[in-house]
Amino acid sequence: MTATATKPAPPARNARGAGGPRRNREMWVLMLPALVPVLLFSVGPLLYGIGLAFTDAESGKNHVTGFVGLENFGDLLADDTFWASMRVGLIWAVTVTVLQFLASLGLALLLNQKLWLTGLARVLTVVPWAMPPVVIGLMWRLVYHPDAGIVNSTLGTDINWLADFTWALPAVIVMGVWSGMPQTTIVLLAGLQTIPKELYEAGEMDGAGTWRKFWSITLPQLRPIIVTITSLDFVWNVNQFSLVYVLTQGGPGGQTRLPMLFAYEEAFRYGFFGYAAALGVSIVIVVLALLGVYLWRQLREAS
């Protein structure tokens, strides 16, 4: 990502390649202990999951699993609940990622100033990160509680947020933004601190105001960081499961049924393992496609 810093890389690679087959074998032996767990626990299940997607695997002792080719994917394309879930998933992932980014950027800029108690504020920012998703879910359930929650008592409303068809998704999104902010803020803050002071000084010499400095120095300098963190956040958000599972279980009436919740239900509630695996594979494809387009555009603009 930081193309300017890694320019001297190519010559080093040439030198390493000259080690010959013996050094190569040693390298493999040394890598083996690290490689085996990866193959066993990561690549293995992944391939198994992809394989499952082409079978009609179901729960049950009476069921004989057979190869069905692309049937699961065909069913998926014709399944209204799948499209509804994808729609919810995309609304969720895009809104959460964008809002998370904007809020975190603001927070990071604030924390980058020399303000009173910055140290304490920086620690507090990380708190949501330290909480397990299940605890976050439970906490927000209390926040949205129709009778005892602070949202209703502060706003003076009488809405059952998590059971309301209109409000459930926005309510869940707010929680998603909150819980993902620490990572984004920290990364952006780190990025802000790498921007050389000289650039700002030079800008001031040329008479640039605060906004001008932000648009012409901060943002362009942060760009690689922004691209990285938003793409990571996006993947993370598409695959979000536990937060929403604890908060709404996908309800009311599927209004917050993210794709991962949908896959979970298909597999472990209704027992259609093959179908759920097909769903998982499709989500991977969608994420890769969206990310591909995004990164390609960003990199092209950068160069």
Add this chain to the structure above:
Amino acid sequence: MRIKSALAAAVVVALAAGCGGGGDGGSSSAPDEPVKLDFLSLAWQKESVAANKQLVEEWNKANPNIQVTYVQGSWDNVNDQLVTSFEGGDAPDVIHDDSPALSGFATKGYLLELKDKLPAELKSDIPQSAWDTVTFDDGKGAKGVYGVPFLQESTVIIANKKLLDAAKVRMPTPAEPWTWDEFATIGKKLTKGDTYGVAWPMKSPVNKTLNLALNFGGTFFQTGADGKTTVKVGPQEKEVLQRIHDQLYKDKSADTSALGMGTADPLPGFFADKYAMLPVGVYLRQQVAEQAPDDFEWVTLPPLKGTGSEQGAVSQTLSVAADSEHPDEALKFISFFLNGPNQAKLAKGDWLLPTSQQAAADPAITTEENGWDVATASAKNLVVAPFLKVNGFDEWKSKVATPALQEYFANKISIDEVAKKLVEDGNEVLERYQR
């Protein structure tokens, strides 16, 4: 270098062995060692957990050769948990669940068929109508019994006695219950000022509406000559739907903001005279008795009558996993756990209705105190819920029926639209389970 690669290889082998060897440990026990059983219990009310644990302890003391371990589960995720543990082959031996879940598990071959293994005493103590709630297709065309039913729930009306007295309404009795028409009139009468006649907590509307629909003969499912089950929403099914809807939007005697609530959520409003009547499961009496302010007077009223008083019933059950290594011992434990006196204890602990006839005669659950007499009398209205035998009901319920009914009760769609959704989208879901 050689030594290093040998070492690395050894580590890999050890790792692989460690991973692969976990599955089949612990199966071989010496003959004189006690048999160990795991009992997954879903009891959650405090009294009920205590009753369960006490019975397990009693059994363990009396049977040193069969030791039972109490494992705490939760209704929220028990079926997801069971699917994974059945597939993984480490399911608990004795499983507490309910009949809608058994239906699917039976078809999938996860549970032991019990018909010929049940002791005669237990078999005759529980009426046939209750056994019907655990009799399912085994997935190969035969019928079998897949659990022992022990606790059942009926929907009664819990009401604020002072408000009823003030409105001078006729007090119903199990012999002469209110009709739905009477209920509507009384609901209107009780609605004044800040008080609503009724609160319908409809967070999970499906089982409630389907069970009540039987009052007017509404079954919601029909099985054709070809053996295919389809959804049916005709005039009989629409009766209860329409009547609840009328209370919400025509009579305005039911509070619309209670719709999103779970069963226990309207209680604070009930105690504060905001709602006069709650049509809820009998078990809610426990929370009412426990949480009501001292000067609050409440009564339990018998189930409503449409063309009949029948309500669909499901049962809480104990089953034995098909993979259990000690099925006979497990069944012995179940027979002890669910005998008459013990069922009375469990029913009392959970504030539900026992299936055992011996338990139903127990003075502890026929007293007038806390409405036990009315609750226990309502057991005679229970018949097996038609949806129990429907494969794919769970998916129909969560994907089609729950959202459709919620939208209908929220007045977003009309009765014909909800009927159309339930039938058309519903049949599509059921199709998947019938090929």
